[in-house]
Amino acid sequence: MSNKINDIADALWKDESERNWKEFAKTLPKSGLRYYRVVFLKGEKLKKAQDLTKSYAELYDAKERLVAKIPIFEKKGKRIEGATYYMKGLLTINKVDEWVK
């Protein structure tokens, strides 16, 4: 199962297209994934949509094991938009040990 998600994650890293995101959302319910964490690099501030390329999301399973990392934006032609909507169904993990602000 997680292989499938990793395939889609790879596809997303290559092309953050609507098609790949929809595929991700479709796969999510049966993926065994349960939690997510949004990470952005220390010192980086979100100033414009382009900055979303500097952040990503980690996906965890029910036992809080890291399964995959995915981008957090969607390419719409030349524009970049946030894509957390596609992660609907996941819950925040709030893991403290490597909390990045």
Place this chain on the structure above:
Amino acid sequence: MIKQDLNALEEKSIYIIREAKLKFKNIAALWSMGKDSTTMLALTRKAFMGKIPFPVIHIDNGIDFPETYDFREELAKKWNFKVIVGHSEIKPDLVGSACCGKNKPETLKKIMAEYGFDALIVSIRRDEHGIRAKERYMSPRDEKFRWNYKDQPAELWDDYTSKLDTKGHIRVHPLLDWNEIDIWNYVKRENVPVNSLYFSRNGFRYRSLGCTHCTVAVKSNAKNVDGIIKELETTKIEERSGRSMDKENEYVMQRLRQFGYM
């Protein structure tokens, strides 16, 4: 934090929400999926025999929490109301938190113009931030959404006399008198559905919700509404301390306000 009489707060809010609906021609409400604006919807249902007789607007920057999107769709279905989603862009703004800044009112402006809304219900509370202590129950904004806080119309007794004499709109604030703890006590008493982000996971929870990039979780073990209430009864830390925006200079907050944010 002062716990107020929920029945009195409820009556006042119901009065104001009804007043907004009956006084203006075409109203809408802002809904962030947070506890305050969801409580406002619960109060609206009490005011209008279980219905929500106006559309609610969600300004979406695309990076809200997945839980928030989930909650939006579930509740809209359960309570049967119309949601207008406005997509805002991420752009630099005055306080450096691009996601919730100046771009949101721009999107809101577009929606207000498109639908011709003349009043907008916004669920702000006076205790959120010092700057909000100045607000009225009904407060005019001009066509550029600016708030002329120096020359607000008189607001007397129950007669929220705001007159709309510009091309702007009226902001209606039915929750102005509520404190954070009142909201939670009400959520408990009335079983108001709330976003799961408010509850603790791995020792952290969100006390006030922005988006995934500007909201920082606070340390907490409150796993349910009772836990949150207990926690609030002892805390001396302000609610929005978890949101990077509010730590910024108050002068900037004031300017933001004039630009129509909040």
Place this chain on the structure above:
Amino acid sequence: MEVKSITLLGHKDHGKSTLIGSLLMQTGAATKVRIKEAEEYSKRMGKAFEPAFILDSFAEERTGEMTIDTTRAEIKYKNLAFALIDVPGHEELIKNMISGASYGEVALLLVSAKKDEGIRDQTKRHLFLSRMFGIEDLVIAVNKMDTRNFDEGSFLAVKKELSGFIGRIGFDTKRVTFVPISAYSGENLVKKSRKMKWYKGEPLIEALYESARRKKKQGNGALRLLVQGTIDDGAGIIGGKIVKGHLSAGEKIAILPQDQHAMVKEIVVKGKKVKKARVGENVAITLDKRMRFEMRGSVISNTDEKPRLTNKIRAKIFVVNKPGKSLCLKFNGIDLQCSGIKILNSINSVTGEKGPAKAESLNAIEAEIELEQKLPVEEFETTKELGRFVLYSGNEFTGIGTIL
């Protein structure tokens, strides 16, 4: 916890914000964040700690050291919470002052005992307005006693000067309490001051507590339900608020000014069907017949104790701006054109004395107003909600009135 609104009145330099700041600290209501912010700000301004900075949030306000708009702060004491509404002192912001004053149940007036500060015209005007708005209980804090070495003489001088005026504008002197304080150094606010042993009364917060607990006039009486409008056209459900009396299902009622009678079929309060609704409740009612007219602004009463229906009202009006040619009256949620106004006499808001029949800004008049249609009204002292109105000339705020 029951919250009592306290309107805080007084001249801009007499220390209102300082008082709220000190009270917030002494009662433990100020958060650490706020206190720290205020400390930092005081330092940046090159000053000793100023309690007012705990409260004020607007930058301009801090630098100008005055309050721009109505502010609210909450303080817990015993079984009550006081919502202190700080209203701005300067005259150009009278609209804001009026708004703040109208929410109060008790007024707290702050007067400075400092040399050359004392009682200002504006202070008296504030008192005049709060009495006009129906405030019956008044606490007068004589502030800045520290600048007078906590001397009793300066306290008595202020007390003497205000007492006559207070009686003249209609306060019952038994419901007025004078307390000497120092907001800045925190004397006599929550604890009895050792520096003013000559003062035998209670500290300020206790005086407020006593005033807030005193019974207010309004409450029982014949039913008065103010209709906000039709909340469900299809089902013919009417929404409104009971400001006096109670309403039962099955009861016969009168609707004014249309003067229609009907029977109440169903009452819903907060989404639940009830047999009886009480004062203060927002109701949704269904009648035994459909009303074809616009219901907003109507009043529902018992059939035998209706409010007076008239198009001529006699009123006391506090004038903010001189009335223009066309005068519009806002009453109970609706707007009405006035067809005429006859000024009977003026009342000086600073002396409380009657004068010639002319309207002057910031003073009051007694007048007869003729309206284009009949309204259900009552004297302000009987039913506040049916005895008060706002006047406009075009878009210009003219003043506020109470029906005599």
